Amino acid sequence: MPFDYLLVLVGAALVNNVVLTRILGLCPFMGVSRKLTSSVGMALATAFVLTLASGASWLIEQALQAWQLTYLRTLAFIVTIAAMVQFTELFIHATSPALYQVLGIYLPLITTNCAVLGIPLLNAQAQHGFVESLLFGLGSALGFSLVLILFAAVRERQEGADTPLAFKGTPLALITAGLMSLAFMGFTGMAR
Amino acid sequence: MLQALAAMGGLAVLLGALLGVAALRLRVAANPLVDRIDALLPQTQCAQCGYPGCRPYAEAIAAGEAQINQCPPGGDEGIRRLAGLLGQEFIPLNRAHGEAKPKRLAVIDERVCIGCTLCIQACPVDAIVGAARQMHTVIASECTGCELCVAPCPVDCIEMVAPGETPASWRWRYPVIPLKVSA
Amino acid sequence: MSRILHPFHGGIRPPEHKRHSNGSRIGSLPLPSQLVLSLRQHIGQPARPIVVPGDTVLKGQTLAVPEGRISSALHAPTSGRIVAIEPRSVPHPSGLTELCVVLVPDGQERWVERMPFDWRTAGIEAVAQQLCAMGVVGLGGAGFPTHLKLGSGRGIETLVINGAECEPYITCDDRLMRERAADLVAGIQILRTLLRAQTVLVGVEDNKPEAIEALQLACGGADIEVVALPTRYPSGGAKQLIRLLTGLEVPAGTRATELGVQCFNVGTVYALYRALEHGEPLISRIVTLTGAVARPGNVEALLGTPLDALMQHAGADDGVEGYLYGGPMMGFALPSLAAGLTKSGNCIVAKSPALFPPAPPPMPCIRCGDCAQVCPAELQPMDLYWFARARQFDRARERHLFDCIECGACAYVCPSHIPLVDYYRHAKAELWAADAAGQAADLARRRHQARQRRLEAAQQARAERRSPHAAPVPAVTSPAPVVLPPPQTDAPAPLDEKQARIAAALARAAARRDGAGQPPAAASAQPVADEAQPVADEKQARIEAAMARAAQRRAAQESRR
Amino acid sequence: MRTSPFLSAATPLQRVMLKVLAALLPGIALQVWLFGIGVLAQLALASVAALATEALCLKLRGYPVRRFVSDGSALVCAWLLALSLPPLAPWWLAVLGSMFAIALGKQVYGGLGQNTFNPAMVGFVVLIVSFPAQMSHWAAPLAAGPAYLDASAQLAHIFGGVLPHGIGFDALASATPLDAARTAVRQGLPGPDGMLGGTSAWLALGWLVGGLFLLQQRLIPWQLPCGFLGALAVLAALFHWADPAAHAGALFHLGSGAALLGAFFIVTDPVTAPTTARGRIIYAASAGALTYLIRAFGNFPDGVAFAVLIMNMATPLLDQLTQPPVFGRKAGRAGRS
Amino acid sequence: MSTTAAGVRGALTLLAFALAATALLAGVWDLTRERAARSAHAARLALLAQVLPAHDNDPARDAWPLPAPQARRLGHAGPVPVYPARRNGTVVALALEVVAPDGYAGPIRLLVGVGRDGALLGVRVLAHRETPGLGDYIDAARSPWSSQFAGRTLGEPPEDGWAIRQDGGVFDATAGASVTPRAVVAALRRTLLVVRDHHAAWFAGRAS
Amino acid sequence: MSDARAIMHDGLWRQNAGLVQLLGLCPVLVISSNVVNAVSLGLATCAVMMLSGMAVASLRRWIPQTLRVPIFMLIIATLVTVVDLLFSAYAHGLYRVLGIFIPLITTNCIVLARAEVFASRQPVARAALDGAAMGAGLTAVLAVLGALRELAAQGTLLSGIDLVFGAAARGWVIQVTPADAHYQFLLAALPPGAFFGLAFLIAGKSAWDRRIARRTGPAPLATVPDGAGG
Numbered sequence A: 001m002p003f004d005y006l007l008v009l010v011g012a013a014l015v016n017n018v019v020l021t022r023i024l025g026l027c028p029f030m031g032v033s034r035k036l037t038s039s040v041g042m043a044l045a046t047a048f049v050l051t052l053a054s055g056a057s058w059l060i061e062q063a064l065q066a067w068q069l070t071y072l073r074t075l076a077f078i079v080t081i082a083a084m085v086q087f088t089e090l091f092i093h094a095t096s097p098a099l100y101q102v103l104g105i106y107l108p109l110i111t112t113n114c115a116v117l118g119i120p121l122l123n124a125q126a127q128h129g130f131v132e133s134l135l136f137g138l139g140s141a142l143g144f145s146l147v148l149i150l151f152a153a154v155r156e157r158q159e160g161a162d163t164p165l166a167f168k169g170t171p172l173a174l175i176t177a178g179l180m181s182l183a184f185m186g187f188t189g190m191a192r
Numbered sequence B: 001m002l003q004a005l006a007a008m009g010g011l012a013v014l015l016g017a018l019l020g021v022a023a024l025r026l027r028v029a030a031n032p033l034v035d036r037i038d039a040l041l042p043q044t045q046c047a048q049c050g051y052p053g054c055r056p057y058a059e060a061i062a063a064g065e066a067q068i069n070q071c072p073p074g075g076d077e078g079i080r081r082l083a084g085l086l087g088q089e090f091i092p093l094n095r096a097h098g099e100a101k102p103k104r105l106a107v108i109d110e111r112v113c114i115g116c117t118l119c120i121q122a123c124p125v126d127a128i129v130g131a132a133r134q135m136h137t138v139i140a141s142e143c144t145g146c147e148l149c150v151a152p153c154p155v156d157c158i159e160m161v162a163p164g165e166t167p168a169s170w171r172w173r174y175p176v177i178p179l180k181v182s183a
Numbered sequence C: 001m002s003r004i005l006h007p008f009h010g011g012i013r014p015p016e017h018k019r020h021s022n023g024s025r026i027g028s029l030p031l032p033s034q035l036v037l038s039l040r041q042h043i044g045q046p047a048r049p050i051v052v053p054g055d056t057v058l059k060g061q062t063l064a065v066p067e068g069r070i071s072s073a074l075h076a077p078t079s080g081r082i083v084a085i086e087p088r089s090v091p092h093p094s095g096l097t098e099l100c101v102v103l104v105p106d107g108q109e110r111w112v113e114r115m116p117f118d119w120r121t122a123g124i125e126a127v128a129q130q131l132c133a134m135g136v137v138g139l140g141g142a143g144f145p146t147h148l149k150l151g152s153g154r155g156i157e158t159l160v161i162n163g164a165e166c167e168p169y170i171t172c173d174d175r176l177m178r179e180r181a182a183d184l185v186a187g188i189q190i191l192r193t194l195l196r197a198q199t200v201l202v203g204v205e206d207n208k209p210e211a212i213e214a215l216q217l218a219c220g221g222a223d224i225e226v227v228a229l230p231t232r233y234p235s236g237g238a239k240q241l242i243r244l245l246t247g248l249e250v251p252a253g254t255r256a257t258e259l260g261v262q263c264f265n266v267g268t269v270y271a272l273y274r275a276l277e278h279g280e281p282l283i284s285r286i287v288t289l290t291g292a293v294a295r296p297g298n299v300e301a302l303l304g305t306p307l308d309a310l311m312q313h314a315g316a317d318d319g320v321e322g323y324l325y326g327g328p329m330m331g332f333a334l335p336s337l338a339a340g341l342t343k344s345g346n347c348i349v350a351k352s353p354a355l356f357p358p359a360p361p362p363m364p365c366i367r368c369g370d371c372a373q374v375c376p377a378e379l380q381p382m383d384l385y386w387f388a389r390a391r392q393f394d395r396a397r398e399r400h401l402f403d404c405i406e407c408g409a410c411a412y413v414c415p416s417h418i419p420l421v422d423y424y425r426h427a428k429a430e431l432w433a434a435d436a437a438g439q440a441a442d443l444a445r446r447r448h449q450a451r452q453r454r455l456e457a458a459q460q461a462r463a464e465r466r467s468p469h470a471a472p473v474p475a476v477t478s479p480a481p482v483v484l485p486p487p488q489t490d491a492p493a494p495l496d497e498k499q500a501r502i503a504a505a506l507a508r509a510a511a512r513r514d515g516a517g518q519p520p521a522a523a524s525a526q527p528v529a530d531e532a533q534p535v536a537d538e539k540q541a542r543i544e545a546a547m548a549r550a551a552q553r554r555a556a557q558e559s560r561r
Numbered sequence D: 001m002r003t004s005p006f007l008s009a010a011t012p013l014q015r016v017m018l019k020v021l022a023a024l025l026p027g028i029a030l031q032v033w034l035f036g037i038g039v040l041a042q043l044a045l046a047s048v049a050a051l052a053t054e055a056l057c058l059k060l061r062g063y064p065v066r067r068f069v070s071d072g073s074a075l076v077c078a079w080l081l082a083l084s085l086p087p088l089a090p091w092w093l094a095v096l097g098s099m100f101a102i103a104l105g106k107q108v109y110g111g112l113g114q115n116t117f118n119p120a121m122v123g124f125v126v127l128i129v130s131f132p133a134q135m136s137h138w139a140a141p142l143a144a145g146p147a148y149l150d151a152s153a154q155l156a157h158i159f160g161g162v163l164p165h166g167i168g169f170d171a172l173a174s175a176t177p178l179d180a181a182r183t184a185v186r187q188g189l190p191g192p193d194g195m196l197g198g199t200s201a202w203l204a205l206g207w208l209v210g211g212l213f214l215l216q217q218r219l220i221p222w223q224l225p226c227g228f229l230g231a232l233a234v235l236a237a238l239f240h241w242a243d244p245a246a247h248a249g250a251l252f253h254l255g256s257g258a259a260l261l262g263a264f265f266i267v268t269d270p271v272t273a274p275t276t277a278r279g280r281i282i283y284a285a286s287a288g289a290l291t292y293l294i295r296a297f298g299n300f301p302d303g304v305a306f307a308v309l310i311m312n313m314a315t316p317l318l319d320q321l322t323q324p325p326v327f328g329r330k331a332g333r334a335g336r337s
Numbered sequence E: 001m002s003t004t005a006a007g008v009r010g011a012l013t014l015l016a017f018a019l020a021a022t023a024l025l026a027g028v029w030d031l032t033r034e035r036a037a038r039s040a041h042a043a044r045l046a047l048l049a050q051v052l053p054a055h056d057n058d059p060a061r062d063a064w065p066l067p068a069p070q071a072r073r074l075g076h077a078g079p080v081p082v083y084p085a086r087r088n089g090t091v092v093a094l095a096l097e098v099v100a101p102d103g104y105a106g107p108i109r110l111l112v113g114v115g116r117d118g119a120l121l122g123v124r125v126l127a128h129r130e131t132p133g134l135g136d137y138i139d140a141a142r143s144p145w146s147s148q149f150a151g152r153t154l155g156e157p158p159e160d161g162w163a164i165r166q167d168g169g170v171f172d173a174t175a176g177a178s179v180t181p182r183a184v185v186a187a188l189r190r191t192l193l194v195v196r197d198h199h200a201a202w203f204a205g206r207a208s
Numbered sequence F: 001m002s003d004a005r006a007i008m009h010d011g012l013w014r015q016n017a018g019l020v021q022l023l024g025l026c027p028v029l030v031i032s033s034n035v036v037n038a039v040s041l042g043l044a045t046c047a048v049m050m051l052s053g054m055a056v057a058s059l060r061r062w063i064p065q066t067l068r069v070p071i072f073m074l075i076i077a078t079l080v081t082v083v084d085l086l087f088s089a090y091a092h093g094l095y096r097v098l099g100i101f102i103p104l105i106t107t108n109c110i111v112l113a114r115a116e117v118f119a120s121r122q123p124v125a126r127a128a129l130d131g132a133a134m135g136a137g138l139t140a141v142l143a144v145l146g147a148l149r150e151l152a153a154q155g156t157l158l159s160g161i162d163l164v165f166g167a168a169a170r171g172w173v174i175q176v177t178p179a180d181a182h183y184q185f186l187l188a189a190l191p192p193g194a195f196f197g198l199a200f201l202i203a204g205k206s207a208w209d210r211r212i213a214r215r216t217g218p219a220p221l222a223t224v225p226d227g228a229g230g
């Protein structure tokens, strides 16, 4: 059993990486990766919310299924997530001003990270149990954090390169992301 | 239908109450970003950016109303620093606001100056001394080179001159290695 | 007995080329026809001249006194007449000119009165003052004023004497140690007493066995350890030498004294000895003339000796395509030979294509890591280069750019032949400039804010005055606390009134000009002209022309609106 | 103006690349002996395509073509790509792969020294993902193969896609040891017996000779090949020990596929590997471990290329996190007062 | 405004919007529910029609669950439906969902139609993860490979012919990608065996 | 009406969501493997953006500042679910292909961004136009990328059109490379191909913009806000 859980975790983090394999959460991936420090902040904040959202949405999904209201799924999930993001912001602000300083401006951006909605939806689609949902969320969050931070470090270095003018900035970042995604295809088959 | 309304209504009441309370508790702190942006601006106060000084421009950037490439005295290096602070992409200086050029200092031609004090009123950093009807002088170490004193002078006696280079002020140049043959 | 050495990381072994010049005794040069003495022969503020053109001076007479804390004096290397104090070219990579004292020797070599200094009884501060007055600065390359290295008498543990002379080609310290070992040891003893050092270590690279032998002989029973160092550039770097001999690492930005160590170049010690025991200021130094020359060797040359005189003496070949001031690793290419020798000029190398084949064109860095392998500062030179090239200077600073000692080992091994040190120098210069600009900006911000506050206060005061309920206002003509510039003192004048006043001012100026025909008082600061009238005319003309220009400009502006 | 130092004692870049090419020769010779002239055809195709692409890109970017094309890095890239292609692969595979390697892997990033990913492996991965069929058609080694193709028949197949009458490719094809091992294990058949993987072990020896030459010439740091091979061998041994039936042993893994070629020529690409000693160890060991995991549990028979690319993206971060302490700034070292 | 008042106000505003949104959604859902269910049903039928002969019933509605033990033989963990095709009340064919667990990159899900005479009627791949361009030719959308099974029974080919050519059988397989077809062929053969074992009951329209 | 033209120009080119703002990337990259899917999702997004723009613009008076984001999300999610329900009822085949990317329009950053930046400050008509223009810009990018990828990957155009228009449309598929050549280049169909394709589109746009800029000289002087400079 623990091994299965590990598989879920690793599977979500590496084999089916949210960003590089599932292609979710690209906007923050492209937008908050110009600086290593800000990417670390974004990674932490997203990881927290993503895990939390996976757990909370499992509860909501149970209720919706019980009342046969699954067509309200998107609505209920997103409202909860939006509220949760704001509440997280408040909570961090109250408990740790230092952390808030680091994460502050990234928190609101999380609401529109489609991974935060996508992972709960995938959880619901795959009928994951509670622990599985949570681990799937956590694994995805770890995967997101990992590639975001690596990508930011890569982009920081590329800033100094003699990139052809037309490719400087976003196009080169996209090509790098594409090659990263290509590299991650090496993981295919290593978990369900 | 009723069930749906009840479920979503319940959720909404719960979350709405939470956020309503949260909104009140959230203090709106002064924007520390402005200070950090202002610290990166050259403080020439020349208004070429389209704002009446560096701080107003900093406020505009922080509010997302102005681009980071409007300050000619800061030049590309200044834009790079701003881009770094704000996590944005570097963009070259907007030429519409002027060209980046080496810093120059105002020098008053003392043979022509009539002591009208107009330049004193124009100087944003009080770098010009002299009383009415007396000849005026620029304190070189405090002049930012903003050129604001040039226009008001009725006798056109203020000139912007580039300070001469000495071995002490000389800087190692960027090693030019002609890699590219054409642009 | 041999000391346990603590090898530093990295380093290189370039071909030594010392044999060219270390075979013969230190020679001397006939008096040149002119000496060009830069006022900045050391790190810090330039010295302030106290002679004027036309003065005759004695040998050793003070020409310029220190200005500010980090500075040192300058003396006449020989007796003669000061013919000019003017910008002349100096040995500097920029090729720019700088204020120099030009002295024409009279050939008589008349000394000022020389007096040994009683350094034993004088306090360390007095000794330091004396060294400063004698113009003793570091001769190891940097030219840091030596008196500042004595500290405040707290004393140190280990005194390190730098005889490593690790750079290729240079042999001046070698010859000095061989030929003047006794004086050198006497100097070392003075320093040890002054600094109250327990241990004295003299580091000499083992490619100079004669110098080691001579020193050991001269030390006799004295408790001075002459340590043979493995030949490895840059063992002569002060930090590397200290690490080699003591195992201590001096972090960047820290002074060695804080760790109880101090390091002096052998030439410096010798100069210090001459200054204290013989009362001779620093007026000459040993300089290696080598490279593509007919008669390579060392000469003791007067400061200010034109470099082309030195090269003529050594017999520069026809094929020479340039000269290096200092060694090939850390020196720079001389833009011209017209400059005079300075205190830090330890070597002049004549370059020929045979000795210095042209570097192949640089290629991109492939991050092979060779440079990191040889960097004695244990930096990652390729990263510094990457950031410096991309002008991300702050990142370079984060990666400890300022720990780089510019030894050039990295560039020496770079397979892509990148002039790495050039990039570091550029990055450092830009960072210094940026720091200065930042300080200037802070100043400007403060002054601007002060002005804003003042203007606001003035406006408020005006508003209060205008309001009918306000208390009667004293007839203020200078309201708010006036700081430096008297601001516009009068109440805000309507535009036309202002114009009227300007007109009045113009009229006044005209009247003044017409009336007395005297230049305004302030103009006396200008280079004095002989006749007043043309000046007045000229001024009139200028003002008219300027006004025309101004009018034109305003018209242009108007039409644009 | 050029300043100090005025001396240099470096092996010029071009010479470095030439030495790398020279180090590949023993392995190439063995591969030609084992697989025939097709190997040389692939080398030639890849070289021409890579040089042409490089020249075109340089021209478009306005760089001096002659100087940069002659630096040799494109050739190294092309050769490494060609050596990982099936020797009888159709001609366009090598050409397309080289074009992707140079254009997308290198020049888009700014050319030599600026790329994030190993160009040769970019080309290889593009090919294996796009054309898995053609990329997994390895003909059996000539010495052991059931059918023999002479030189002209090999070339005819590469350039024309035709085989001599009566011979189907199935007759020529043989699963490489890695592929055979995984296929067997997946179907519950006994895996390899832990011995060296047949003929490819000879090849490994060829790469080893070249690699030792590079080490001796100090062109590659020891941390990279050692870390890579060490991690690969340790993991293989561990799994083999735990379940000998399902997992081949360390020697098998070292001797098959691209393990040694990768360890000495691919993991060692200076541009895309970290520069610090600690970073290099972490990088190479992780790449070795990933190679093993992909071989043992992934869908691709060999994992070298993917492992290298995955670790390439960690290089900048590793470089940053493993900065060695600077002179005088070492914690615990005398000198901090 | 006090904290509680703010809370109440916020709650009410959100409530109003949420209720309006829910009402709208519920309305639209009500309007489209029928149609969506019909669309889904039609899609299902269309798929079944690809592996079943002409029939006059609704196989999806008539489906019955295959109990776990038999489902396990077809590669499932839990019960799955069996879809009968009837003509005039008699079951003429069955459609089953089958899992081939040993594909190259994981399990392959198939929909298999079996006639009353024990012959394969059609094979469709529902889901697979085989290498695109190499192992995915089993998909009818990519190649006609799967059509070679139509009409095959347990006796035709004989037992040792139920394998791919490379292994001495009769079925084609692309060179260089034999793992995938091997898995499919084995799964099909297992399916036929299971159907033979329950032929009587299933074709009588009983669960077992 | 130059105002409308400016809005259209912004949406389609100058502030294009996919090429310039880089928002809403996930669907762009995943769903663009063929033209039909790409355009379908693009149009769905377009519809949602237009409707949400209108809704936000008309309701903005009743939306308190602090609850802005949750309420915008509520509105958007509702509209998206409506679209989702409609797809499931009337275009079931497409509904299955697009999968979770229809609900994910909800978090498509560009939708919220336009609601926040534009619709919440503008009259209804302009908000609708802006939503439509932005959506059209996104759809255009999706269409071009979809066409490029489909061509490169399998040498066809409009494959899968039957999912929208029924089996009769099967004949509309354009076979660019001969069918019997079995042309395929899988990379283009996979996510990395999408990244590369978008990168080249953006690089092309930036090169194009630069060329235009070179031809027409430097940008006109930016307008200085009133009262500045005093």
Ligand SMILES: Cc1cc2nc3c(=O)[nH]c(=O)nc-3n(C[C@H](O)[C@H](O)[C@H](O)COP(=O)(O)O)c2cc1C
Pocket: C137, C138, C139, C140, C141, C142, C143, C144, C162, C163, C164, C165, C166, C167, C234, C235, C236, C237, C238, C239, C263, C264, C265, C266, C268, C269, C330, C405, C406, C407
């Ligand atoms: C790379 C490098 C090499 C140096 N080599 C020598 C040398 O060989 N001999 C020497 O006396 N000083 C050398 N120096 C200068 C010393 O670091 C140091 O400044 C000098 O020994 C201090 O003595 P001084 O103040 O008496 O000149 C070198 C400096 C550097 C950075």
Ligand SMILES: Cc1cc2nc3c(=O)[nH]c(=O)nc-3n(C[C@H](O)[C@H](O)[C@H](O)COP(=O)(O)O)c2cc1C
Pocket: D080, D083, D084, D085, D124, D138, D140, D141, D175, D176, D177, D178, D179, D197, D198, D199, D200, D201, D203, D256, D257, D258, D259, D261, D262, D301, D302, D304, D305
């Ligand atoms: C990056 C790289 C990847 C390779 N991938 C494979 C592979 O997937 N399958 C393979 O059989 N050979 C691969 N090779 C080739 C092997 O190095 C070796 O030449 C081949 O396995 C020897 O064939 P044999 O095992 O049939 O003797 C690869 C080579 C390189 C450099």
Ligand SMILES: Cc1cc2nc3c(=O)[nH]c(=O)nc-3n(C[C@H](O)[C@H](O)[C@H](O)COP(=O)(O)O)c2cc1C
Pocket: D128, D132, D135, D136, D173, D175, D179, D183, D299, D300, D301, E104, E105, E130, E131, E132, E134, E135, E136, E166, E174, E175, E176, E177, E178, E179, E180, E181
């Ligand atoms: C990247 C890659 C993907 C592969 N994918 C498949 C696959 O999906 N299905 C398959 O049967 N074989 C696949 N193979 C080939 C198998 O590894 C194995 O070599 C092949 O099935 C043996 O078949 P053969 O006996 O016809 O040569 C793949 C090989 C590689 C290198």
Ligand SMILES: Cc1cc2nc3c(=O)[nH]c(=O)nc-3n(C[C@H](O)[C@H](O)[C@H](O)CO)c2cc1C
Pocket: C366, D016, D017, D020, D073, D074, D076, D077, D078, D080, D106, D111, D112, D113, D114, D115, D117, D118, D119, D120, D121, D219, D220, D265, D266, D267, D268, D269, D270, D271, D272
């Ligand atoms: C030791 C060594 C190994 C190299 N390995 C590779 C390699 O694996 N792949 C490659 O494309 N280029 C390789 N190169 C060539 C070159 O470094 C490479 O093309 C750069 O990545 C291009 O920027 C190698 C060069 C050297 C010196």
Ligand code: SF4
Pocket: B041, B042, B043, B044, B045, B046, B047, B048, B049, B050, B051, B052, B053, B054, B055, B057, B070, B071, B072, B073, B074
């Ligand atoms: S242009 Fe730059 S220096 Fe001038 S006022 Fe604006 S911000 Fe300050």
Ligand code: SF4
Pocket: B105, B106, B122, B123, B124, B125, B126, B127, B128, B138, B142, B143, B144, B145, B146, B147, B148, B149, B150
């Ligand atoms: S003196 Fe003139 S140029 Fe200098 S700061 Fe004042 S107004 Fe600007």
Ligand code: SF4
Pocket: C364, C365, C366, C367, C368, C369, C370, C371, C372, C381, C382, C385, C410, C413, C414, C415, C416, C417, C418, C420
């Ligand atoms: S030695 Fe030269 S090429 Fe090698 S890493 Fe250092 S700078 Fe780069």
Ligand code: SF4
Pocket: C371, C374, C375, C376, C377, C378, C379, C381, C403, C404, C405, C406, C407, C408, C409, C410, C411, C420, C421, C424
């Ligand atoms: S010049 Fe600087 S970076 Fe280069 S080796 Fe010397 S200390 Fe290191």
Ligand code: FES
Pocket: A024, A025, A026, A027, A028, A112, A113, A114, A115, F023, F024, F025, F026, F027, F107, F108, F109, F110
């Ligand atoms: S669309 Fe996925 S994060 Fe923006």
